[in-house]
Amino acid sequence: MSEDKNTLPETARGGPIARFMALPTDSVAKTLFVAVTLCLVASMIVSAAAVALRPTQEINALKDKQINILQVAGIYDPEKDVLDSFAAFEPHVLELSTGAFTQEFDAASFDDRAAADDPATSIALEDDPAGIVRQGKYVTVYLLRDDAGEIDKLIMPLHGYGLWSTLYGFIALEENGNDIFGLQFYDHAETPGLGAEVDNPRWKALWNGKRLSDEDGTLQISVTKAAPAAGKDYHIDALAGATLTTNGVHNLVRFWMGEAGYGPFLDTLKAGDVQ
Structure with a gap:
């Protein structure tokens, strides 16, 4: 079968x-x-x-x-533990529009980038020389104090568009809020050998000792080929062969150091109201 x-x-x-x-x-x-x-x-x-x-x-x-x-x-x-060294800094969340610190957020965990993307904590820019589209209402700034407890340096984040990418970095100011100690970028995708020379120690060293504003309080800092009329104290030489990256750095520094950025905070500092 x-x-x-x-x-x-x-x-x-x-x-x-x-x-x-x-x-x-x-x-x-x-x-x-x-x-x-x-x-x-x-x-x-x-x-x-x-x-x-x-x-x-x-x-x-x-x-x-x-x-x-x-x-x-x-x-x-480099010989010391990073966390131990970083403990010397005092982080604060700054409200840009008022130039005052806020207790609304935890400074240890506040995410500046996320805040800049969130409509609840950022604004869309119409006048946008730095090319960032949206600006966070709040940022984290870091105070470094001397042995007497007085402010020695201020470290403030800044960012803006270069040629190919957004450059993220920090600017360090002396206690007077006008003299630059240094500028450093930690995240970008600019052209190696050209725009990426923002990482060159020799170019970064040019920022030390420069000033943001003149005696009248007018913002004068510039990153250009030719020195401005204000003089060399306010001028950093442009990057060779990287015009668009240079323009980006020039624009972002002036944006963040101006009234739309840290201007109100620096005014508060100079008035002696930042403790």
């Missing part, structure tokens, strides 16, 4: 699996199957690795940011 065809295993009935297995190894169907399977497995491995490494990446990013703050303030020592 012959066996009912419907009761046979799928492979014996010539089903789709059996037909697929019977195909030549180099067939289009099998080649596509292997390629898709490998892509799926690889994407799963990459995704799992990204999730597992995210905490480490975030810690490293924070450490790099802290190192840059230490460097721009002139107190970085």
Whole structure:
């Protein structure tokens, strides 16, 4: 008695699996199957690795940011623990429009970049020389005090568009809020050997000792090929062969140091109202 065809295993009935297995190894169907399977497995491995490494990446990013703050303030020592050295700074969340510190946010965890993207904590810019589109209403500034407890330096974040990317960095000012101690960028994608020369120690050293504003309080700082009429005390030489990056740095520094940026805060500082 012959066996009912419907009761046979799928492979014996010539089903789709059996037909697929019977195909030549180099067939289009099998080649596509292997390629898709490998892509799926690889994407799963990459995704799992990204999730597992995210905490480490975030810690490293924070450490790099802290190192840059230490460097721009002139107190970085590679022989010392970064966290221990960074403890010397006093972080405050600053409300830009009033120039006053706010207690609305925790300064230790406040995310400046996220705040700048959130409509609740940022504004869309109509006059936007720095090319940032939206500006956060609040930013984190860092005070460094001397042994007597007086303000020694102020470290303030700034950012703006260059040629290819947004440059994120910090500017360090002396206690008078006018003399520049240093400028340093920690995140950008400018052209290596040209715009990326913003990282060149020799160019960064040009900022030390420059002034933001003249005796009348007029903002004079410039990053240009030719020195302005105000004089060399307010001028940093342009980057050779990187006109657009230079223009970007010029615009972002003047934007953040002006009334739309830290102007109200610096006025408060000069009036002696920042303790």
